[in-house]
Amino acid sequence: MLYGIVAAATALLLAALLAALLRAPALRLRVLDRRRQGEVPLSGGVVAVLGLVDDVWRLRRRVLVAGTAVAAACVAPYGETGIGGGLLAAGWVVGVTFAFRGLDHADGLAGSAGVLTAFGVAACAAVEVMDGIAVLMSVLAAALTGFLLRDWHPARAALGACGSMSAGFVLAAGAVYTRAGFGVGESAGVLFALTAVVCADAVLVLLSRRLGGRAVLRSGPDHLAHRLRWLGLTVPGATVLLGAGAFSGVLVGVLAHAGWVGGDALWWVAGLALVAVFALSRVPVYADRRTVSPQARAPLRVRSG
Template sequence: MTEIFWRLVPFFIAATLSYVGVMLFRRWAEQRMLDIPNERSSHTRPTPRGGGLLIVLVTFAGLWLAVVLFDLRDLLLEISAFTVGAALIAWISWLDDLRPVANRVRFGAHAIGALLILIFVGFWRVLDVPLLPSFTLGWLGLPITFLWLAGLTNAYNFMDGIDGLAGGQAVVAGLGWFALGLIVDVPLLTLMGALIAGSSLGFLGHNWPPARIFMGDVGSAFLGFTLAAVAVFGAVEDPRLAAAGVLVVWPFVFDTTFTILRRLQRRENIFAAHRSHLYQRLVIAGWSHRSVTLLYLGWAVLSVIIALLWMSAVPGSASAASIVPLLSAALLWRTVVVTERTVGQRNAV
C-alpha cells in the first residue's frame, strides 16, 4: 500500500496544479477566448474555452520531471518522440481554438504525431483479444496502429461536446492505466496514467456541469493522442494491453465508430459538422449534461473494471471482456431510441 501511495503522488500534485492553473487561465480566457453558442452548440451562454492547455502543460511537466528525477534515460528516445508528437498536436489544436485551422493542417499534425510513435515507440505486432487466440499482425500492424493513434485523437475531439464528458473519461481512463501499470509492473504506465487522471481531474473541477470553462481542441486532441500512445507503449511490454487500451476508452470508441458508420450508411459527409453522436441525441431528447456524463462515466468505469479483471486473469473475465462492452453499447443505443421515440410521441400529443 505504501508503494501505491507514493506512485499516486503525481496524481495529487497534477490535480492541484491543474485546478489552480485552470482557475487562473479562466480569468484570462473570459476576456479573450469565449465560445459563442451557435445552432450546433450544446451550451446556451458564452463560455471561455482552451482550459485543456493546463492538462497539456501539467502532464508534460510531470513526465519530464520524472525523467530527470528517476533517470529514465533508457526511455528517453521514446518519451521524446511522444512529447514532440503530442506537443505538435496540442499546438495546432491551440491555434484552432484561437481561430479556425484548415482540416488538412490538423490531420497532418495528427499523422506526424502517429508516425513518430510508430517509428520510435513501435506498433502492434501481436494482438491478444479476449476469447480469441493471439495472432501476429506483422506489418499489417503499422496501418492498424496508425489508425488507432489518429482515430482516437479525432474521436476524443468529437466526443468533447458536453460538460464534463471528455474530462471525466480521461480521469477514469487515466486511473485505469495507473492500475494496469501496477498489474504488469511497468512504471511508465502508472506515471502517465496518474498524470492524465490528475491533470484531467483538476480541469474537471471547473468543467463539471454546469461548466465554467471548456477544454477546447488543445485538451481533447492531446488527451486522445496521449491515451492512444499509452496503449502502444503498453503493448510493447504486453500485447494484451492493446485490447485493454481500447476497453479503457470504450464508450468514446463505440460512440464515434457507430456514428461514423451510421452516417456513411446514410451517405452523409462524415467531416461535416453534425449532432449525430449518441450522447448528443440524448441531450437533444431532453437529458441534462450531468445525466449523460454520469451515464458515460458509469459505462467507462465498468469497461475499466473488466479490463483490469481480464489482465489479472480472473476466471470468466475474458467472456465478460467480450460480451459486456457490446451489451452495454446495445443498451445505450436502445436507450437513445426509446428516449427519442418517447419525446416524439409526447410532442405529437
C-alpha cells in the same frame, strides 16, 4: 510510490488553479466554444500546440489528422510490435485522439471518461511494472480531475481541441505501450474496453451520419449525450450514465489485462456497446429543428461536434 502521489496531487491542484486563472484571458481573447449556449472559454491543455491553434483559428480537419498521424507514427512501439503492428498502433492512437475530441461535447463528459481511462491504463501499466507509464497516467487522471472542477455542469471552462486531443493522445499512446507485445486480437479487445464509451460515441456518429446522407466531418447534435438528452436526461445525468458505462468497460479491460477474467468478458463489453449504439441510433436527431417545439429542442442544449 511517494513520487507518484506528490506528482498527481500537484497536477490536480495546478490544473484546477490554471483552469481558473486562464478563464479571464480566454474570454478576452474570444477563445470560446462556439458550439454551445453561453460563453465557455477553451482553456484546457495549453501545451498542445496543434489543438490550441485549432481552438483559435479552426484548422481544417485534414491538417489536424495529418499532424496527429505524424505524431502517432513517431511514438508507436515498433520494437515490440514490428512495423505492421506499429502502424496499427499509430492508427489506433489517431482514432482515439479524435474520438476523445468528439466526446468533448457535454459538460464534464470528456474529463470524466478521461479520468476513468487514465486510471485503467495506470492499473494495466502497474501490472506490467511499467512505473513510468503508471505515474504518467496517474498524473493525467489527477490533472483532468482538477479541470473537472471547472468543466462540470454548468461549465466555466472547456477542454476544447487543445485539451481533449492532448489527453486523448497520451491515453491512447500509454494504452498501446502497455499492451505492446501481447496478441493483436486480445489487445484490441482490452484497448476497446478501456475506451468503450469513447469508441461507441465515434461509431454512433460515423454510422448515423453515413446512413443519414450527411458529411462525416459535419458537426451535429448526434453524439451519445445528445441522444440521451433527447430521451429526457439532464446534462449531468447523461454524463453520470456514460461515466458509469466507461467505468464498467475500464474495469473489465483491467481485469482482462491482468488475466483475472477471460476473453468472453471483452466480448460482452463489445456486445453491450453495439446494443447501446443501435438503440440510441434510433433516436431522431436530424429533424428540421424549425418544426420542433421549444420543449423538444431543450434536450439539445449541449455542445455538438
